[in-house]
Amino acid sequence: MAFSMFKSCTTLALTSLFLTSTAAPTTRQAPNYAPTSQSDTFKVIANVTGTDLPQSVNGWALTSYHLSAGAGYAVLVDPTTPSRDFYINGTASEVRFNSATVASDGGSPPFPWGMVVNSPANTVSINAGLGEQGLGLTIFPDPVPKLHGPASAGWYACDAALPSGDAVQLFSLPLGDTAPAGCAQVTLLPQCTEGDGVEHPFANTVNCYPDVAGIDWTVYSA
Numbered sequence: 001m002a003f004s005m006f007k008s009c010t011t012l013a014l015t016s017l018f019l020t021s022t023a024a025p026t027t028r029q030a031p032n033y034a035p036t037s038q039s040d041t042f043k044v045i046a047n048v049t050g051t052d053l054p055q056s057v058n059g060w061a062l063t064s065y066h067l068s069a070g071a072g073y074a075v076l077v078d079p080t081t082p083s084r085d086f087y088i089n090g091t092a093s094e095v096r097f098n099s100a101t102v103a104s105d106g107g108s109p110p111f112p113w114g115m116v117v118n119s120p121a122n123t124v125s126i127n128a129g130l131g132e133q134g135l136g137l138t139i140f141p142d143p144v145p146k147l148h149g150p151a152s153a154g155w156y157a158c159d160a161a162l163p164s165g166d167a168v169q170l171f172s173l174p175l176g177d178t179a180p181a182g183c184a185q186v187t188l189l190p191q192c193t194e195g196d197g198v199e200h201p202f203a204n205t206v207n208c209y210p211d212v213a214g215i216d217w218t219v220y221s222a
Ligand SMILES: *[C@@H]1O[C@H](CO)[C@@H](O)[C@H](O)[C@H]1NC(C)=O
Pocket: 089, 090, 091, 094, 101, 103, 112, 113, 114, 129, 130, 131, 202
């Protein structure tokens, strides 16, 4: 009995192996990822992967919250509120070795702003000037483009009372940690944009989603 069960399992396994290998000799059975496009500029959209905030922040966009001249906290705003466009700034080798930065334009005429994680509070700033090296979008071989903090850290967002009013503040989540109670664990996904027309000589073409909020995650592996 045990033997014949083993035998029929083997037969089944062999049959499915045979079917798989004859079905598509050139295309491999691969995980199914949400389709991406490419762009030099992108919006950063929150995708809630665990507990949400009372007011859902799923699909909200990253922008800066004015603190003082040239300094702002990174916050999430609902999709109807204007938000920043970002780009990955750096040479090809800086991108490859994870020392490029996440940059954005601000001011009039526009000048560069950069994203920075503040230690030890793990708050995130978008300040005038250069961003922090090591923040960026995951690249090949990771099939899912998403924003990562320093040392591959993730992100969470919390309701916060900031100097000029309440906001949903973004924090860097150290690798392996979970979001504090009352906060939302999010991934930050790039959504392709047309850009604001400002020339960025060191902007990199990135993989980005056409419409993050429109992705049905139940049909994709990630
Ligand atoms: C962009 O990257 C280049 C090359 O490393 C650097 O010279 C330039 O200052 C950076 N600009 C911004 C806005 O980050």
